[in-house]
Amino acid sequence: MMNILVVNCGSSSIKYQFIEAETNTRLAKGLVERIGMSGAVLTNTRHDDDTIKLTGEILDHGMAIEYVLAVLLSKNHGVIKDKSEIHAVGHRVVHGAEDFAGSVLITDAVLQSLRDNIELAPLHNPHNIRGIVACRQHLPEVPQVGVFDTAFHQSMEPGAFLYGIPYVFYKKYKIRRYGFHGTSHFFVSNRMAEILGKSIQDLRIITCHLGNGCSMAAVKYGQSIDTSMGFTPLEGLLMGTRSGDLDPQLILYIMGKEGLSLAEATTLLNKHSGLMGISGVSSDMREIEEEADKGHDRSKIAFNMFCYRVTKYIGGYTAAMGGVDAIVFTGGIGENSTKVREAVCGQLAFMGVNFDAALNNSGPKERLITSEGSPTVVGIVPTNEELVIALDTMAIVNGQVPPSMRNMKKNHVLDPVE
Ligand code: ADP
Numbered sequence: 001m002m003n004i005l006v007v008n009c010g011s012s013s014i015k016y017q018f019i020e021a022e023t024n025t026r027l028a029k030g031l032v033e034r035i036g037m038s039g040a041v042l043t044n045t046r047h048d049d050d051t052i053k054l055t056g057e058i059l060d061h062g063m064a065i066e067y068v069l070a071v072l073l074s075k076n077h078g079v080i081k082d083k084s085e086i087h088a089v090g091h092r093v094v095h096g097a098e099d100f101a102g103s104v105l106i107t108d109a110v111l112q113s114l115r116d117n118i119e120l121a122p123l124h125n126p127h128n129i130r131g132i133v134a135c136r137q138h139l140p141e142v143p144q145v146g147v148f149d150t151a152f153h154q155s156m157e158p159g160a161f162l163y164g165i166p167y168v169f170y171k172k173y174k175i176r177r178y179g180f181h182g183t184s185h186f187f188v189s190n191r192m193a194e195i196l197g198k199s200i201q202d203l204r205i206i207t208c209h210l211g212n213g214c215s216m217a218a219v220k221y222g223q224s225i226d227t228s229m230g231f232t233p234l235e236g237l238l239m240g241t242r243s244g245d246l247d248p249q250l251i252l253y254i255m256g257k258e259g260l261s262l263a264e265a266t267t268l269l270n271k272h273s274g275l276m277g278i279s280g281v282s283s284d285m286r287e288i289e290e291e292a293d294k295g296h297d298r299s300k301i302a303f304n305m306f307c308y309r310v311t312k313y314i315g316g317y318t319a320a321m322g323g324v325d326a327i328v329f330t331g332g333i334g335e336n337s338t339k340v341r342e343a344v345c346g347q348l349a350f351m352g353v354n355f356d357a358a359l360n361n362s363g364p365k366e367r368l369i370t371s372e373g374s375p376t377v378v379g380i381v382p383t384n385e386e387l388v389i390a391l392d393t394m395a396i397v398n399g400q401v402p403p404s405m406r407n408m409k410k411n412h413v414l415d416p417v418e
Contacts, residue, residue, distance in 0.1 A: 001020050001021075001022055001023070002020070002021045002022060002087045002088065002394050002397070002398075003018060003019070003020055003021070003027065003080070003085055003086055003087050004018070004019050004020075004021050004086075004087065004088050004089070004090050004389075004390040004393050004394060005017075005018050005068075005072075005086050005088075005089045005090070005135075006018075006019060006089075006090045006091075006092070006386045006389045006390050006393075007065075007089060007090070007091050007092070007131050007135065008091075008092040008385075008386075009061060009091070009092075009127040009128050009130060009131030010124075010127055011123070011127050012033065012034055012035045012036055012037060013031060013032060013033050013034075013035060014031070014032040014035065014061065014064050014065070014068065014131060015029075015030075015031050016029065016030055016031075016032075016068055017029040017030075017386045017390075018072060018079060018086075019386065019387070019390040021390045021391060021393070021394040022394070024387060024390075025047070026047060026386075027046070027047050027079040027080075028044055028045065028046050028047065028071075028072060028078075028079050029044075029045055029386075030042060030043055030044035030045060030068065030071065031043050032058060032064040032067060032068065034058070035058050035059075035060065035061060035063075035064050036058070036059060036060060038057070039055060040055065040056060040057060040058035040064075041053060041054070041055050042054040042055075042058070042064070042067050042068070042071065044068075044071045044072075044077060046077060046078075046079060047079070050077055052071065052074075052077045054067065054071070060130070060134075061127065061130040061131050061133075061134045062130075062133070062134040062137060062138075064134070065131070065134040065135055065137075065138050066134075066138060069083065069086075069138055069139075072086070083139060083142075084141075086139060086142055087142070087397070088142060088143045088144070088145060088393045088394065088397045089135045089139060089142055089143075089144045089145070089393070090103075090144075090145045090147055090389040090390055090392065090393030091106070091128060091131055091132055091135075091144060091145065091146050091147065091389075092128070092147055092149070092183070092385065092389060093114065093125065093128045093132075093146045093147065093148050093149070094121050094124035094125055094128060094148070094149045094150070094180065095117050095120050095121035095124060095125050095148070095149065095150055095178065096117070096146070096148030096149075096150045096151050096154075097113075097117045097120055097150065097174060097178065098154070098174070098411070098413050099113045099116075099117065100113075100146070100148050100150070100151055100154075101151055101154035101155075101405075101408065101411035102148075102151050102154075102402060102404065102405035102408060103145055103146060103147045103148070103151065103389075103392040103393070103396060103402045103404060103405065104145065104146050104396070105143060105144070105145055105396050105397075106132055106144040106145060106146050110146060111129065111132065111133075114128070114129050114132075114146070115129060120174060120178075121232075128146075132144060132146070143396075143397050145389075145392060145393040145396045145397070147183060147388065147389045147392050147393070147404070148182065148183075149180045149181060149182050149183060150178040150179060150180060150182055151182050151183075151404070151405075152179075152182030152183065152185055152186045152217075152224050152404065153177075153178060153179030153180075153182050153185075153217070153224045153227050154408075154411045154412070155223040155224050155225065155408060155409060155410060155411070155412065156177065156179065156224060156225060156226060156227070156412060157225070157412050158412060158414055160177065160225060160226045160320075161176045161177040161178075161412070162176055162177070163175065163176065163177065163230075163231070170414065175231055176231065177227075177229075177230035177231060177235070178229075178230070178231065179215065179217070179224065179227035179228075179229050179230070180213070180215060180227075180229045180233045181209045181213070181215045181217075181227075181229070182217075182224065182227075183385040183388045183389065183404070184207075184209045184330060184331070184383040184385050185207045185209060185215075185217040185219060185224060185227065186224075186388060186404050187381075187383055187384055187385065187387070187388050188207050188209070188328045188330045188381040188383055189203075189205045189207050189217070189219040189222070189328065190222075191328075191366075191381045192205055192207075192326050192328045192377075192379055192381055193205070195366070195368070195379060195381070196325075196326065196377065200219075200221070200222040200407065201221045201222050201407070202221065203219075203221065203222075203325045203326060204218075204219070204220050204221070204321040204322070204323055204324050204325050204326075205219040205220075205324070205325065205326045205327070205328060206218055206219070206313075206314055206317045206318070206321075206324055206326075206327045206328070207219055207327075207328045207330065208310060208314075208327065208328065208329050208330065208331075208334050208344075209330050209331045209334065209383065210237070210310070210329065210330070210331040210332070210333035210334040210337075210340065211331035211332045211333060211334075212239065212240040212241075212283070212332070213229075213233055213239055213240070213242070214228075214236070214237040214238070214239045214244075214310075214331070214333070215227055215228045215229040215233070215236055215237065216228045216236070216237065216310065216313045216314075216317065217317075218317035218320050218321050220320075220321045222407035223407070223408070223409055225320060225321065226317060226320055228244075228313055234269055234270060236309075236313070237306070237309045237310060237313065238274050238275065238278075238302075238305050238306045238309050239274045239275070240274050240275055240276060240283035240284065240285075241270065241271050241272065241273060241274045241275070241276045241277070241283045242269065242270050242273055242274045243269050243273035243274060243277070244274065244309060245309070246269075251265055251268075251269065254268070275288050275302045275306060278298060278301055278302040278305060279291065279296070279298045279299045279301075279302040280298055281296065281298070281299060282299075285303075285306075285332070285333045285337055285340070286337075287299075288302050288303050288306075289303065289337065289339055303339075303340075303343075304343075306340065307340055307343035307344050310340070310344050311343075311344050311347065311348075314327065314344070314348065318351060324351070324376055325376065325377065326376065326377045326378070326379065327345070327348075327353070327376065327377070327378045327379075328378075328379055328380075328381050329341055329378070329379070329380050329381070330380070330381050330382065330383040331383060334380065335365065335380055335382050335383075338360055338361050341360055341369060341378075341380075342355070342357065342360055345360070345369065345370075345378050348376070348378075351376060352374065352375030352376040353370055353374060353375075353376045353378055354370050354371045354373070354374035354375075355369065355370060355371075355378065356369055356370055356371040359371070365380065365382050366379070366380060366381055366382055367379065367380055388403070388404055391403050391404075392404050392405075
């Protein structure tokens with residue numbers, strides 16, 4: 001049996017799961033919060049629901065990993081007796097740029113490439129790197145694998161990934177569309193194929209990952225051919241606090257009018273926009289729905305804008321793939337908001353979506369919400385990025401092709417400009 005520690009490092013938090021990969025058994029999961037701040041907290045939940053909360057000074061990611069290992073090894077709350085029972089560590093890494101079209105064993109050279117790409121993901125990659133360094137330090141004998149949010153979308157072709165700006169910036173600064181949430185889009189599209197009992201290679205699937213961050217992907221015969229996030233996770237759908245698509249000229253205009261610095265403009269678009277910016281009350285879809293129900297106009301507008309963009313992307317991706325066989329909803333909003341799904345799918349009858357309100361309203365977490373025989377199927381699939389990371393990690397350690405790369409046809413990269 002291979003036990004994999006799956007690690008997802010944020011700026012001040014680490015989410016982790018300890019998974020027995022062959023059987024997909026989660027032995028423990030947890031979260032370290034407020035790293036580097038006063039009153040850091042580690043919460044660990046074991047497979048039998050035994051939960052322990054530790055508070056203390058956790059100064060950095062290295063210390064946080066030490067705490068995680070101590071809990072996993074703890075006599076009363078742990079799941080292993082010795083560190084050697086951790087057979088590999090799988091890390092979620094946000095940005096792999098064009099260097100990584102799939103999961104990799106982390107070597108010194110890989111770590112260096114990740115450092116080279118920090119500029120592309122300044123908010124994420126440094127923390128991912130800290131997590132890797134910490135695990136190497138505390139588990140020096142244990143192989144580590146990186147699984148990238150961008151990797152699944154490396155199959156996009158230049159027509160989908162380039163921006164309409166001078167080509168030289170693609171080469172000079174690596175400016176192109178990368179897309180994110182790739183692990184989730186990969187997982188839910190493949191799971192949908194399984195649910196339908198068909199090969200992913202025969203299906204055109206649109207995946208909607210709607211959480212605090214939101215993105216959609218057009219997955220044609222198993223390959224991501226387009227996705228809504230771009231150079232950064234700001235592009236595309238309306239999100240909790242991010243604007244999504246806009247006319248780039250407007251930000252220059254606002255910067256001029258308000259005298260904003262680059263940092264202020266970045267904060268405006270990433271932290272004060274989206275559902276929050278429109279509604280003025282919340283970035284949280286549950287609260288937006290509650291406020292809209294109470295008659296709060298700007299929450300109604302925010303809700304409608306959110307759903308309108310999802311609908312518009314479904315239309316665009318259907319055309320891009322020459323049709324659509326299945327649409328998948330996932331993420332906190334996609335999995336839980338009956339209203340968002342209804343607002344989007346209720347108007348797709350023209351493209352063969354026989355939406356079933358009763359199925360939409362209740363049932364098992366994973367289910368179809370179109371009626372039997374619907375030409376285009378719509379379903380809810382809870383995402384499981386940790387499982388993908390665990391299975392990829394196990395495959396790489398065993399010298400096999402990781403599952404997330406088995407269907408990948410091509411990593412499209414363009415030659416240098418002459
Ligand atoms: P993250 O992207 O940070 O992982 P999640 O995937 O957990 O976030 O999604 C969080 C979003 O899901 C929030 O906007 C939250 O309001 C929304 N959400 C969770 N449950 C519901 C629900 N029952 N109805 C509507 N929205 C929900």
